[in-house]
Amino acid sequence: MPEREQYGRRKTKVRVLFSGSVVLFLTTLLTFFFIFFFRKAIVQKLGYFFSLLYLVLFVASFSLMIAATSKYIHFKKRESVKKRSPKIILIPPPEPTSERNWTFNASSRTDFTVDLSRDEVVINALSRYKADLLKLMELLYNGPTKDERCGICKLPFNKTSIVLQCLYCKALFHYDHLIDWLFAHHTCPLCLNTIYIQ
Numbered sequence: 001m002p003e004r005e006q007y008g009r010r011k012t013k014v015r016v017l018f019s020g021s022v023v024l025f026l027t028t029l030l031t032f033f034f035i036f037f038f039r040k041a042i043v044q045k046l047g048y049f050f051s052l053l054y055l056v057l058f059v060a061s062f063s064l065m066i067a068a069t070s071k072y073i074h075f076k077k078r079e080s081v082k083k084r085s086p087k088i089i090l091i092p093p094p095e096p097t098s099e100r101n102w103t104f105n106a107s108s109r110t111d112f113t114v115d116l117s118r119d120e121v122v123i124n125a126l127s128r129y130k131a132d133l134l135k136l137m138e139l140l141y142n143g144p145t146k147d148e149r150c151g152i153c154k155l156p157f158n159k160t161s162i163v164l165q166c167l168y169c170k171a172l173f174h175y176d177h178l179i180d181w182l183f184a185h186h187t188c189p190l191c192l193n194t195i196y197i198q
Helices: 002-037 039-046 048-084 116-125 127-142 175-185
Strands: 089-091 163-165 172-174
Touching: 002 048, 163 175, 172 175
Parallel strands: none
Antiparallel strands: 089 163, 163 172
């Protein structure tokens, strides 16, 4: 996948930058100790200009190491958030042959092939999330209603739309719009919670 390759390249760049800056800083530090112990001989042979030039080099390499370390820490923090972040739900368009409106009781769904008693047991066990689960099941069976609109473009969904739903705010988005948004922002456009593309 191109996104996975891009992530791998970014990870390699950050590691190379971090290790390179650490090596540069350690080399500069060793040179600093060498100059410090032999400063009288160096100042007599090369003058104060060399010492001043070296001090500037030392400060620059130290600043580079701090910048690379902060970038590395930021990258690691984003990586851990990515592992904890919930996934977005992909809701495919409903089958065109099915024009049925499902209701959520067993008597009206007897022709459906899934074990309905098991579905309702799971939903009742998760009563805290019952409303969200029922809405999600309705979306999966029927697709979005005419009243529901994309959270980005504000246009209604058609029967062939592939829809994504944020698990935090339950907002719905066109697949293409949300994927483009997440490549740039990594947050939900409405609730601003962190979401990463897998």
